[in-house]
Amino acid sequence: MNELAVLDVVLEDELRRDDSLVFLATSTPPEWRREFGEARIRTCAISEQAMVGAAVGAAMTGLRPVVDLNRASFSFLVMDQLVNHAARLHYLTDGGYRAPMVVTSATRGRQQLGPQNEQCPYGVFMQIPGIRVAVPGTAEDACALLRSAVRESGPVMLFIAPELARGANLRAALTAPPVPFGEAMLRHRGDAATVVAIGGAVRPAVEGVAALAAQGIDCDLIDPRTLVPLDVEALASSLRRTGRLVLVDDGPRSGAPAQILSALYDVPGLPEALGGRVAFVCAPDSPVPSTPALEQYTWPEPQAVAAAVRRLAEPRP
Amino acid sequence: MTVNRNPFPNGAEIGRNGFDLFSAYSCMALIREYEERVMELRTAGEVVGPVHPYIGQEAIAVGVCAALRAGDSIVSHYRGHGHALARGVSMDALTAELLGRKSGLCGGRAAALVSDPAVNLLLSSGIIGAGIPIAAGAAMTSQVRGSGDVAVVFLGDGGLGSGVVHETLLMATAQRLPLILVCEHNSYQGGTRSEEVYPDLDLTRIPLGHRMRTVSVDGNDVTAVHEAAAEAVAAARSGAGPTFVEARTYLTRFHLQFDKPSTERRPAAELAHWLDRDPLQLAHRRLLAAGTADEDLAAVARAAAERVAAAVAFARSAPWPAPSDVSTNVWAEKP
Ligand SMILES: Cc1ncc(C[n+]2csc(CCOP(=O)(O)OP(=O)(O)O)c2C)c(N)n1
Ligand SMILES: [Mg+2]
Numbered sequence: 001m002n003e004l005a006v007l008d009v010v011l012e013d014e015l016r017r018d019d020s021l022v023f024l025a026t027s028t029p030p031e032w033r034r035e036f037g038e039a040r041i042r043t044c045a046i047s048e049q050a051m052v053g054a055a056v057g058a059a060m061t062g063l064r065p066v067v068d069l070n071r072a073s074f075s076f077l078v079m080d081q082l083v084n085h086a087a088r089l090h091y092l093t094d095g096g097y098r099a100p101m102v103v104t105s106a107t108r109g110r111q112q113l114g115p116q117n118e119q120c121p122y123g124v125f126m127q128i129p130g131i132r133v134a135v136p137g138t139a140e141d142a143c144a145l146l147r148s149a150v151r152e153s154g155p156v157m158l159f160i161a162p163e164l165a166r167g168a169n170l171r172a173a174l175t176a177p178p179v180p181f182g183e184a185m186l187r188h189r190g191d192a193a194t195v196v197a198i199g200g201a202v203r204p205a206v207e208g209v210a211a212l213a214a215q216g217i218d219c220d221l222i223d224p225r226t227l228v229p230l231d232v233e234a235l236a237s238s239l240r241r242t243g244r245l246v247l248v249d250d251g252p253r254s255g256a257p258a259q260i261l262s263a264l265y266d267v268p269g270l271p272e273a274l275g276g277r278v279a280f281v282c283a284p285d286s287p288v289p290s291t292p293a294l295e296q297y298t299w300p301e302p303q304a305v306a307a308a309v310r311r312l313a314e315p316r317p
Numbered sequence: 318m319t320v321n322r323n324p325f326p327n328g329a330e331i332g333r334n335g336f337d338l339f340s341a342y343s344c345m346a347l348i349r350e351y352e353e354r355v356m357e358l359r360t361a362g363e364v365v366g367p368v369h370p371y372i373g374q375e376a377i378a379v380g381v382c383a384a385l386r387a388g389d390s391i392v393s394h395y396r397g398h399g400h401a402l403a404r405g406v407s408m409d410a411l412t413a414e415l416l417g418r419k420s421g422l423c424g425g426r427a428a429a430l431v432s433d434p435a436v437n438l439l440l441s442s443g444i445i446g447a448g449i450p451i452a453a454g455a456a457m458t459s460q461v462r463g464s465g466d467v468a469v470v471f472l473g474d475g476g477l478g479s480g481v482v483h484e485t486l487l488m489a490t491a492q493r494l495p496l497i498l499v500c501e502h503n504s505y506q507g508g509t510r511s512e513e514v515y516p517d518l519d520l521t522r523i524p525l526g527h528r529m530r531t532v533s534v535d536g537n538d539v540t541a542v543h544e545a546a547a548e549a550v551a552a553a554r555s556g557a558g559p560t561f562v563e564a565r566t567y568l569t570r571f572h573l574q575f576d577k578p579s580t581e582r583r584p585a586a587e588l589a590h591w592l593d594r595d596p597l598q599l600a601h602r603r604l605l606a607a608g609t610a611d612e613d614l615a616a617v618a619r620a621a622a623e624r625v626a627a628a629v630a631f632a633r634s635a636p637w638p639a640p641s642d643v644s645t646n647v648w649a650e651k652p
């Protein structure tokens with residue numbers, strides 16, 4: 001998981017703690033192969049579908065596989081095993097089988113990998129009941145969620161934004177205890193609006209919210225940390241107070257932001273509390289271009305977050 | 318013997334006038350020079366995205382593309398500059414693309430993952446294995462239209478891990494598709510050595526298991542590659558179906574670089590063995606032995622450097638895309 005190296009240290013720790021954990025990837029650290037043996041540390045051919053399928057079977061029979069897919073775009077190669085199998089088995093067997101496994105991958109970064117390999121597909125997985133989806137907004141939470149993911153009772157997708165590595169507090173990350181799935185984190189407090197930011201978009205949202213705070217406008221900034229389960233109650237109670245929602249994501253509006261909004265609209269009274277005061281600061285509904293000349297316009301920027309809050313705060317005609 | 322000719326008559330175009338060793342050498346030298354320059358430009362922060370240098374494998378792109386005609390299609394991948402140049406894309410437009418410019422082959426969107434409809438370069442996929450069925454589809458078009466054209470797809474040895482490659486091998490054989498798979502077997506898949514993940518390194522047994530005609534060739538010998546490719550192409554055109562060409566080779570630099578050249582280390586003896594079998598040197602030695610003058614070969618190097626410098630100059634002065642280009646061409650207009 002070289003995009004966020006500290007995760008490897010956490011996983012190493014977990015491999016030591018739980019000998020039912022096995023690791024599958026197309027490249028694996030030689031030190032792990034030496035310490036844990038090649039039975040548990042499996043270097044695989046570029047066979048993502050077989051890797052994830054084998055993880056399902058291993059999970060059903062008592063292991064806890066962690067598969068590193070490398071890029072999140074590769075999750076599209078393994079949809080059958082993930083969706084039709086991993087996510088379905090517990091239901092299909094009426095609880096007879098579980099598939100505790102973790103699939104990690106990197107979402108968009110500033111690496112100019114282009115339209116194929118710069119993607120945030122977590123919104124797609126929010127449509128798949130049976131898969132838990134974690135999208136941490138800090139390196140610390142990434143480590144904490146990895147620790148909880150390897151203790152979960154079913155399949156987990158853990159999506160890591162490469163930008164989390166920037167300025168990460170490594171000591172805090174390494175010592176972060178597991179956090180329960182479904183518990184959002186309030187990163188700033190205020191009544192002007194509720195800003196919900198996902199994964200790599202947490203940092204620009206923090207910056208945008210800080211800029212507003214410097215001008216006396218304070219918002220709730222909530223990082224859901226896991227999208228499935230989603231801490232709907234934390235979001236709803238904030239929104240009942242602020243009545244304004246700004247959704248911030250590195251991916252397109254039609255992905256996770258739309259899913260979160262629809263979950264909130266299902267909460268009695270919330271559509272009325274929002275009264276149409278909803279804004280999106282997301283990637284455009286287009287693939288991510290390679291050239292920085294275009295790619296720079298596809299990120300949720302702090303100024304756009306601040307502008308969205310101001311726009312919602314204006315009294316309406 | 319002194320041959321007075323411009324080795325790059327049409328800029329980067331290669332292999333359109335049949336095969337001769339001098340032209341092949343010239344084209345390999347051009348690709349080598351190009352790759353060296355692109356790595357420098359990446360280190361300088363001018364080239365966009367990752368760079369997967371083709372250095373050490375030039376004979377394969379050149380030998381294969383010289384066997385093709387205009388109507389044929391090719392499919393490449395992330396290590397594709399050599400394939401694109403050998404197929405005859407404009408070096409200026411390729412370089413502008415790598416620098417993220419509007420006048421690049423794909424308007425700056427693709428960086429190294431280029432396409433060029435002008436030469437039937439369908440795509441250079443960043444997803445291992447994915448291009449193989451797409452090439453089979455181009456072969457299908459040829460079959461339906463009766464055009465006699467073939468489709469060539471380049472893949473690494475790592476590509477044989479991908480399930481869809483096996484599916485396509487079987488389908489192409491059963492349907493006698495005019496498809497040629499060129500497997501550039503360099504024994505590495507990123508940092509992983511292929512013997513760590515495959516039962517053995519004789520990859521030819523895999524397509525043979527799928528009942529596909531299979532040949533193995535020295536991928537550093539451009540003449541040998543060309544002959545193998547020409548036979549496969551002739552078979553495909555005549556309706557005899559697909560061929561899998563395994564070309565044994567080696568990446569003498571590294572797998573990939575971002576901001577800085579990779580620090581990847583290879584076993585010294587292995588590297589030395591392959592450097593001694595460098596495809597350019599092999600061709601160079603052979604040309605000298607056949608009586609080509611030293612100064613003609615030196616002139617090739619100079620001409621390559623000039624051609625690449627001109628492409629870089631073109632790309633540097635090429636315009637950037639406009640902000641509104643972010644969302645253009647997501648959807649195809651009605652024809
Ligand atoms: C489906 C998929 N999985 C993983 C990767 C990441 N990846 C990029 S290059 C590479 C190694 C490829 O090796 P090979 O096919 O032998 O080609 P070579 O790099 O040696 O030319 C890997 C694993 C990818 N691009 N696509
Ligand atoms: Mg290889």
